[in-house]
């Protein structure tokens with residue numbers, strides 16, 4: 001369990017984390033989402049005791065990370081996969097960490113296998129692709145067989161097969177009862193991986209709930225209608241209180257209607273003898289819910305400071 005309470009971090013005039021509170025529970029994959037610069041890395045660094053907060057607290061299993069005497073056995077983390085010492089082999093790198101943390105050396109083979117790096121174990125890390133470095137970072141996090149795992153943007157640089165592997169791994173780790181906390185700035189990565197979401201923007205909490213609840217909260221239903229009589233139907237629907245937008249090229253245009261359910265639109269078309277070719281209820285995707293809820297907190301929009 002990770003508990004963050006009223007956490008605040010300021011860098012000079014920048015407030016990276018602003019009175020942030022949330023709980024990450026075991027047995028689930030929790031996604032930590034926010035646009036670039038939202039404060040995810042700052043929060044993870046504080047949880048791991050790498051930076052001191054300006055205010056508030058962060059605990060892992062009830063105590064600050066630094067109070068865990070055998071840190072790696074308690075929390076495994078991947079922050080920046082590029083940071084590893086490039087001159088050594090993967091097996092030498094992991095063995096050194098195992099030794100200095102009192103972890104049995106047999107774990108090195110276990111995690112290399114687990115991370116799909118067994119064949120590359122004796123190669124120098126400097127020759128690793130970014131995806132392989134991510135795998136090595138995950139292997140390192142797993143070395144101490146910890147109950148709590150935290151990964152910052154783990155999918156960066158992974159190929160599609162790597163992404164699938166990682167998704168399965170996270171799900172399995174959670175099914176084993178561990179606390180799994182993953183950051184990302186892309187909702188699409190979390191949609192199929194996470195059970196719970198902690199969404200932040202400009203250092204503040206936007207949502208902490210299940211993926212389903214989050215999607216429902218941001219979802220606005222709309223109905224897509226296609227008819228040969230676009231203008232007539234638009235007028236009828238607008239008169240009935242709907243808001244209507246035209247989508248698509250002239251000749252193949254469709255109406256996107258908000259504010260009226262599909263049955264009512266069908267009935268109004270029937271009453272006005274307007275032929276319909278399509279009547280489809282559309283729900284916003286999780287990605288749209290995320291964009292909508294974080295729109296005000298995006299630091300830079302199309303390169304323009306806001």
Ligand SMILES: Nc1ncnc2c1ncn2[C@@H]1O[C@H](COP(=O)(O)OP(=O)(O)OP(=O)(O)O)[C@@H](O)[C@H]1O
Pocket residue numbers: 011014015016034035036037038039040041042043185
């Ligand atoms: N060491 C630092 N010194 C000054 N400002 C910092 C420092 N670290 C982070 N910041 C600022 O704090 C804010 C939050 O940054 P942070 O890296 O935590 O966000 P993030 O959500 O992880 O973003 P990204 O997805 O881009 O990695 C940003 O405005 C960033 O510029």
